[in-house]
Amino acid sequence: MMITNKIKVFRAINDMTQGELAEKVGVTRQTIIALEKGKYNPSLELAFKIAHVFDVGIEEAFSYQGSEN
Amino acid sequence: MDKKKFRSYSVVISALMGAGVGISVANGKPGIALAVLLTGQWSIYWLKSRVKEVMEDEMITMYAGKAAKKVFEIFGLLISAGSMVFIALKSREPYFEYVGYTLAFSAVTMVLIYAIAYYYYTRGLRGLMSDDNE
Structure with a gap:
């Protein structure tokens, strides 16, 4: 998986459930579960929304593990 | 309305639509079959619009x-x-x-x-x- 995230960590820090986060960013809980498990890469808009909910920069919540090639 | 209720109602409407269309076609009444189909579809769309949770993302x-x-x-x-x-x-x-x-x-x-x-x-x-x- 090229894109990793710290959604679970930020959820724990903010004492937020997956359902609450899903409601705040307007997606289903399944999408939050898939994101946390690294099974789905979010759109740029969703990534920004999630970062905004946690009040952090997008690069803090998500990171790209690209290869040099 | 929540997702669970929507799914239950959708299953009932789909079953009624299937039965209605089947009976109408068997009796040679395509107009009624089409009306049943359209009414059923409209009902499902209407119910979907009443669901407050996110259905699709x-x-x-x-x-x-x-x-x-x-x-x-x-x-x-x-x-x-x-x-x-x-x-x-x-x-x-x-x-x-x-x-x-x-x-x-x-x-x-x-x-x-x-x-x-x-x-x-x-x-x-x-x-x-x-x-x-x-």
């Missing part, structure tokens, strides 16, 4: 799009090939020709609907290629 849309594309490719290939086979075998059974043309027209209709849908969803992207040299 970008992940579901993405996977649904991928699945639809795959269905389009596989089913399109199958009915196109099937139509050619049936038309080629018309000398064996005369009605094979009708089956073949029905499949061929179905394939063409499907491609046309796909083209219209693709044109609609990419309408905002038109003309962007001409900006390459700017």
Whole structure:
């Protein structure tokens, strides 16, 4: 998986459930579960929304593990 | 309304639609069958609009799009090939020709609907290629 995230960590820090986060960013809980498990890469808009909910920069919540090639 | 209730109502409406359409067609009344179909579909859309939870999001849309594309490719290939086979075998059974043309027209209709849908969803992207040299 090229894109990793710290959604679970930020959820724990903010004492937020997956359902609450899903409601705040307007997606289903399944999408939050898939994101946390690294099974789905979010759109740029969703990534920004999630970062905004946690009040952090997008690069803090998500990171790209690209290869040099 | 929550998702669970919506799903339950949808199943009931779909079952009623199936029964209604089946009975109407069996009795030779296509108008009633069409009315039942449209009413049922409208009811489901109306119920869906009453659901307060998020029913579809970008992940579901993405996977649904991928699945639809795959269905389009596989089913399109199958009915196109099937139509050619049936038309080629018309000398064996005369009605094979009708089956073949029905499949061929179905394939063409499907491609046309796909083209219209693709044109609609990419309408905002038109003309962007001409900006390459700017």
